[in-house]
Every structure is written in structure tokens, then in C-alpha cells.
Amino acid sequence: MFKHILFDSISEIYAAYNQKIYNRIIHPHTDESAIDIDLKNEIHIQLQQMQFILFFVCIIALVDCEMKVLRPADLVDRLGSKIQIALPNFGVIPFGHRLMGYVDMAEPQDGCSALQLAQGSQFILMERGNCSLVSKVMNAERAGYSLAIIGNDNERPLDSDLVMEDDGQGYLVNIPSIIISQRDFFIMRDYVKSLGVVEVSDEKVFTLVKFDVEKKSRVDVTFSLDVSDRDSFRVVDEFSEYYDLLKQEDVGYKIVYQILAGNTIGKDIEYQIDADNCICSRRYCAIDPDGKGVASGRNIVEEVLRQSCIFQNDGKEYFLYMNAFNFKCTYAQAYNLCGNKIINTLKLSADKINNCIEESFKDIYDHSVTKNYTNAYNIILEQQLHQADFAGMVGIPSVAVNSVVYKGQLTGKGIFGEICNSFITPPSVCKSEVDNYQQFQYEGQHYLFWVMLVVSILIAIFIIVLYFLFKKFVLRDSVEVTQVQVNEMVSQYIKFNEGKGQQKQNSF
Numbered sequence: 246m247f248k249h250i251l252f253d254s255i256s257e258i259y260a261a262y263n264q265k266i267y268n269r270i271i272h273p274h275t276d277e278s279a280i281d282i283d284l285k286n287e288i289h290i291q292l293q294q295m296q297f298i299l300f301f302v303c304i305i306a307l308v309d310c311e312m313k314v315l316r317p318a319d320l321v322d323r324l325g326s327k328i329q330i331a332l333p334n335f336g337v338i339p340f341g342h343r344l345m346g347y348v349d350m351a352e353p354q355d356g357c358s359a360l361q362l363a364q365g366s367q368f369i370l371m372e373r374g375n376c377s378l379v380s381k382v383m384n385a386e387r388a389g390y391s392l393a394i395i396g397n398d399n400e401r402p403l404d405s406d407l408v409m410e411d412d413g414q415g416y417l418v419n420i421p422s423i424i425i426s427q428r429d430f431f432i433m434r435d436y437v438k439s440l441g442v443v444e445v446s447d448e449k450v451f452t453l454v455k456f457d458v459e460k461k462s463r464v465d466v467t468f469s470l471d472v473s474d475r476d477s478f479r480v481v482d483e484f485s486e487y488y489d490l491l492k493q494e495d496v497g498y499k500i501v502y503q504i505l506a507g508n509t510i511g512k513d514i515e516y517q518i519d520a521d522n523c524i525c526s527r528r529y530c531a532i533d534p535d536g537k538g539v540a541s542g543r544n545i546v547e548e549v550l551r552q553s554c555i556f557q558n559d560g561k562e563y564f565l566y567m568n569a570f571n572f573k574c575t576y577a578q579a580y581n582l583c584g585n586k587i588i589n590t591l592k593l594s595a596d597k598i599n600n601c602i603e604e605s606f607k608d609i610y611d612h613s614v615t616k617n618y619t620n621a622y623n624i625i626l627e628q629q630l631h632q633a634d635f636a637g638m639v640g641i642p643s644v645a646v647n648s649v650v651y652k653g654q655l656t657g658k659g660i661f662g663e664i665c666n667s668f669i670t671p672p673s674v675c676k677s678e679v680d681n682y683q684q685f686q687y688e689g690q691h692y693l694f695w696v697m698l699v700v701s702i703l704i705a706i707f708i709i710v711l712y713f714l715f716k717k718f719v720l721r722d723s724v725e726v727t728q729v730q731v732n733e734m735v736s737q738y739i740k741f742n743e744g745k746g747q748q749k750q751n752s753f
Contacts, residue, residue, distance in 0.1 A: 312394075312423065313453045315345075320436050320450060330423040330454070331403045335379055335415025340458045340649060341666025341679075344368075344392055344421070348450040350437040356381035356393070363389035368452060370437055372430065373398040379415050382422045392454060393422040396430025423454065460669045461647055463495040466660070469633070469643040471503045472548045472580075473534045477642040478571035483657025485564035487664075490674045492561075496664060500556050500563075501632045502549040503641060505530045518542065525606075525618050529626045540577035546626070548580040553625050554601035555593065562593045601625075 312328040314321050332338060346367025351360055356371035357380060363369070369390040371381055378395060385393040397403070403426060425433075437450050470477040507518040507530030522542025523530035531542035531549070552570075556563040566587055574583035588595050605625045608615040615621050644651040646663045665675030 310423070310457070311455050312425065313455075314433075315451045315453055317436075317448060317450070320432070323432050324429060328425055328429050329403055330425055333378065333382075333415075333422050333424070336382055336418035336421055338421050338456060340456050340646075340651075340663055342456055344454045344456075346392065346452065348394065348433070348437055348452055349390075350434060350440075351385075354434075356384050356395075358384065360384050360388040360390075366390070366449070368392045368394055368454075370394045370396070370430070370433055372396045372434070373424070377414075378422070378424075379413075379418060382418050382420065383414070385422070386418060386420045391420055393420065394433075394452075395422060395424045396434065397424055397427045400427050402426070421454075421456070458649055458663075458667055459647060460667055462669050463497060464664050464667045465497045465499070465647055466664060467499040467501060467632075467645045469501045469503070469641060469645075471641045472531075472545050472552070473577065474641055475571065478567055480642045480644070480655055480657065480660075481564065481567045482571060484660055485568065485657070487657055487661035488560065488564055490661070491664065491672075494668075494672050494674070498556075498560065499632060500553065502553070502629055503531070503633065504546055504549055504626065504629055505532075506630055525621050525623060525626075528622060529630075534577040538578075544577040544580045548577075548584060549629065550602055550605065550623065550625060551581075551584050551598070553629065554598050554605070555588075557601060557625075558594055558597045562591070565591055566593060 310330050310332060312330050313326065314324050314328070344367070347365065348368045348370050349361075349363065349366040351369050351371035353360075354372055355375045356369070357376035360369065367390060369385045369388070369392075371385070371393065373395050381395060382393045403424070433450065440449060468481070470481070505518065507523045507527035518527065518530045519533075519542075520527055522533050522545075524543055524546050529546050531545035533542050534540050534545060552563070552566070555566050566584075569587045569591060570584065573587060574580055585595075587593075588598060603616070604614050605623050606615055606618060606621045607613065607624060608617070609620050609622055642655060644655060644660050644663075646660070647667045649663075649667075651660060651663055662678040665671050665678040668675065671679045
């Protein structure tokens with residue numbers, strides 16, 4: 246219910262936002278300062294408030310996460326077949342994978358200080374409270390555990406308590422963690438605590454945790470980047486080799502850059518972005534990259550436009566360009582000169598890229614291509630603003646695979662692994678990244694065998710039916726026609742013989 250209400254609210258805001266963009270472009274004579282800025286500013290504030298919640302709802306909606314206690318049997322009976330869990334916004338979440346392990350009880354129970362070392366168990370159970378969740382999970386990782394299970398400290402359903410907060414140190418966590426309801430925690434705590442930390446035995450709690458994602462035949466990947474952030478270039482560079490591997494697969498990519506709509510930020514002068522950091526009469530802006538230096542946000546926006554056009558023209562050329570740009574283009578004020586030099590040096594499609602940039606500027610009155618940027622809007626940058634508002638991604642750089650934001654340390658290999666696990670049937674290039682890949686391959690061959698068998702049976706049935714129909718109707722008609730012809734011939738023969746006999750009698 247909570248998710249349905251939230252999505253309905255987002256849909257209403259989405260519709261209002263689209264309508265205002267349409268009005269701004271199609272009806273340029275509207276007093277934007279009086280109407281458009283106020284409404285879009287209100288929408289922008291609402292989106293900021295809901296973006297963080299939307300991020301978690303996207304995960305809950307698309308990730309089938311649950312925990313099962315496999316043994317002992319009496320604990321399984323008390324907890325039921327499935328235990329609902331919620332996910333954090335930090336650490337490494339192994340989407341598409343399943344973890345199995347024995348469970349220890351934390352000592353101290355809140356996990357806020359150094360824990361006993363893991364002794365044959367993989368998971369640790371601790372209660373919420375007294376310190377940040379990140380601190381608890383970091384202590385679990387230091388003790389040698391591969392998963393932290395945290396019991397909620399209130400009776401509210403997990404749907405209303407989705408957020409496991411990051412205290413700012415979450416990037417240091419390299420293991421996954423989950424949160425379970427207070428009821429389930431109390432039942433597990435009492436059982437696990439009674440055993441203590443002992444060697445693995447059949448009496449210990451053994452659990453399965455699933456991080457299954459919604460798998461699709463086509464995988465959609467969104468990169469959220471910042472031109473002035475070197476870590477964004479690192480992620481793109483690391484992923485470039487995997488882009489080549491996936492080139493023949495059904496994967497769709499979007500690149501979302503961080504730019505601002507300068508004329509919609511607010512009417513308070515202290516929040517206004519200086520015109521030097523914008524283009525198109527402050528429609529598209531970026532933060533000044535060097536403060537009082539010679540560079541400006543305008544250089545950032547112009548580079549966003551160039552990189553967007555390169556990506557639209559050819560994905561492979563985009564990765565080549567980004568790799569060279571990262572090492573050769575250091576100063577924002579020289580982005581234009583440096584970027585064009587790279588395009589020429591690498592022999593990229595310069596004419597197509599320049600045409601893309603020039604033709605993206607449209608007159609606000611007649612929507613024709615224009616070079617008068619004062620009275621122009623840009624279709625590519627408008628799309629960038631739209632995608633950034635509704636990507637539901639937090640932090641730069643970020644990556645989302647099938648609308649699920651990638652968590653933990655962001656690497657090219659990690660992104661490749663999540664893409665592979667998001668396919669219904671992973672392609673052969675993914676065999677090193679997918680658990681039980683041979684099983685997927687066998688299931689695909691098994692499925693094809695059964696399809697061919699069923700088709701063959703249907704064809705055989707069809708032939709048999711045709712045979713009997715032929716036998717029943719065609720042969721019957723043939724016999725009837727033949728019988729009629731034979732009867733006629735016999736009649737004619739009899740008449741002929743009778744005629745000859747009559748002629749003989751007359752001759753005597």
C-alpha cells in the first residue's frame with residue numbers, strides 16, 4: 246500500500262513537470278518568472294524530498310529479498326518459511342546472488358564495539374541501537390563475518406522503516422547487511438544466544454539469504470556522472486572493456502550528467518547561479534569548478550553537451566574519448582579546445598558530433614535550429630535535466646541496473662557482474678559472473694528440446710488427422726463416384742448385348 250501511494254504521488258508530480266516543460270517550450274510568451282519558476286521550484290523541492298524515498302522503493306519493488314532459516318527444524322516452525330528483510334544504503338549488496346551460512350549472536354549484543362571473532366559461522370546477529378548501523382556492520386566485517394543481520398528496535402512493519410542509514414562511512418563497508426523485524430529478531434536471538442559461539446553443528450542456526458533481482462531479457466543501465474569528478478571517468482574507463490564484451494547483447498545505456506536548471510532554483514538572490522556559469526539565458530548551468538579561477542560552469546555544461554553527442558553517435562567512440570579526456574583535459578577553461586583536439590586525434594566522427602551539438606539548439610518561438618543561444622533551448626540538455634530528476638540515484642558516480650542502484654564500491658567488473666545477473670538467460674560472456682551458469686545453459690537447451698518435441702508431436706498429430714480425413718471423405722467420395730461409373734458402364738454393356746441379341750433375332 247505504501248509503495249502504491251508513493252508511486253501515485255510521483256506520477257502526479259511527473260505529469261505536472263512534463264506539462265510545465267511543454268508549456269515553457271511550446272508557449273514561450275508565458276510569463277516564466279511569474280508562473281513557471283514558482284511551480285517548477287515547488288516541483289523541484291518535492292522531488293528532492295521524495296528522491297531518497299523513491300530510491301528505496303525502487304529497490305524494494307524490484308529486488309526479491311528474503312531470508313529463510315533452513316535448520317534447526319523447531320526454529321523453522323516458529324519463524325515460518327520466509328523472513329522479510331530490508332536493505333541498507335551502504336555496503337556491498339550482492340544483487341542476483343544468494344548467501345548461506347551459520348549464525349552467531351553478537352557479543353556485545355548491540356555490536357557497537359569489537360566483536361568476538363567468527364568461529365566457523367558466516368553471519369552474525371545483532372540488535373539495533375546505541376550506535377550507527379554502519380559501525381555495527383564494520384565491526385562484523387572486522388570480526389570475519391560475511392553478513393550482518395540486524396534486528397529492528399520497534400514493532401513497525403519493515404515497509405514503514407525502510408532506511409538503514411549511512412553515517413558517512415558506509416563506503417568503507419565491504420560486506421552486505423540486512424534488517425529483520427523485531428519479532429523475528431527476538432525469536433532468533435533467544436535460540437542463537439542459548440548456543441553461544443560454538444563449533445559448527447547441526448544445532449546451530451543455518452540460513453539462506455536471497456538477493457534475487459527482477460530479471461529481464463533486455464537490461465537497462467544508467468550511469469550518473471559529473472564532468473568535473475575524476476572518479477566518474479575512472480568508472481567509465483573500467484567499464485569500457487565490459488562494454489565491448491556486451492556489445493552484441495541486448496543492453497541499453499543512458500548517461501545522466503549533473504547540470505542545473507539555473508532559472509528555476511529560486512527567487513532568493515543568494516541561491517541564484519551567476520550567468521557566467523550558464524548557457525541559454527541561464528536555462529542550463531553548472532557549479533563553478535574552480536571558484537575564483539578563470540574556469541566557469543559554462544565550460545562544464547558545454548562539455549556535457551559534447552560528451553552526450555559523442556555517446557549518441559557511437560558508444561565505442563564515447564569510451565575512447567572519455568579515457569583520453571581523463572588524462573589530457575585537466576583544466577575546465579580548456580575543455581573545448583582539449584575536447585576537439587581529442588576528437589581529431591582519435592579520428593572520431595567530428596562532423597556528426599558537431600552537427601549534433603549545433604542542431605540541438607532550438608529557437609524558443611518557432612523551434613527551428615538557431616545559433617542565437619540567448620533565445621534558445623537545448624533538446625539534449627532538457628533531456629539531461631529530465632533524466633537526472635527521475636533517475637532516483639544518490640551520489641556521483643552512480644550506476645543503476647534495471648532501475649536498481651548499484652551499491653558499494655563501484656567498479657567496472659562489479660557493474661558487469663550486476664548486468665549479467667539481471668538477464669533472464671545470461672549470455673555466454675557472463676559465465677564467469679553468474680552462479681550456476683551451466684545450469685542456466687542447460688535449462689536453455691532443455692527448454693529448446695521440449696519446444697522442439699512439442700512442435701514435432703503437434704505436426705505428427707496434424708498429419709494423422711489429415712490422413713484420417715482423407716480416408717474418411719476423399720476415399721468415400723472416390724468410391725461413390727467410381728461405383729456410379731461402373732454401374733453406368735454395366736448398364737450400357739447390358740443394353741449393348743440386348744441390342745445385339747435383338748438384331749440377330751430380326752435377321753432370322
